[in-house]
Amino acid sequence: MLNARLDDRLVVFFDIDNTLYSASSNISHAMGQRIHAYFTGLGFPDDEASDLHHKYYTQYGLALRGLIRHHSVDPLDFDRKCDQSLPLEDMIKPDPALRQLFQDIDRTKCRVWALTNAYKPHAERVLRILQLDGLVDGLIYCDYAQPNFSCKPEREYYEQAMRTAHISDPSKILFVDDSRTNVLGARAVGWTRSVHFCERGLKAVEGGQPKVIGNDVTKDGDDVMEVSSLQQLRKVWKDIFKHSA
Ligand SMILES: [Mg+2]
DSSP states (O other), X not given: OOOGGGOOSEEEEXXXXXXXXXXXXXXXXXXXXXXXXXXXXXXXXXXXXXXXXHHHHHHHSSHHHHHHXXXXXXXXXXXXXXXXXXXXXXXXXXXXXXXXXXXXXXXTTEEEEEEOSSOHHHHHHHHHHTTOGGGOSEEEOOOTTSTTOOOTTSHHHHHHHHHHTTOOOGGGEEEEESOHHHHHHHHXXXXXXXXXXXXXXXXXXXXXXXXXXXXXXXOTTOOOEEESSGGGHHHHXXXXXXXXX
């Protein structure tokens, strides 16, 4: 096996939630409800809980980080009550076409990692349910056990990801995420081959508030590549797929 430090292959980072499964699973709705319940459990009335939830999500990238910073919440308790209590087995199932996509990536040219703002147990659980756990080489996650952990779209998160995956050249990184904000954050650190997975028209919950996917995207003249299906990556990232695929 190649020593990762000497490995000069490209690295593809796949976001997990609402990327490896469709937003139509409504997992973001269920997650939003649990986070809301966590706020009300701290004693906030409904409207204040909703406001704070959205404010922290917008300000810190994750509601949890505001809860830690301002309300001394234990992130591991939050994770147990929010992410780990989701009935994921009833909400998502393996997608043979997605498994095939992962299998068709030429591993002599490219390593495949998952990269998420969730904590490790949730990330591993999703990958296991989708039967992708044997097809990824590594996982970048938010380490809730560390005080002041970073998350997307902060520069530090992407830089830490590069250190963890032992890749120093950002031009060798490919990345796909359903959050345009996260894609723009990645591009800002030189991940120029970042792609926005955008299921326009579907409904999702972000920061506890419902949204129609794509409606908030303002192109502003940027040239962010957008796909509506991960299968389109076969064309966008033609160089990492086996030629026969
Ligand atoms: Mg996502």
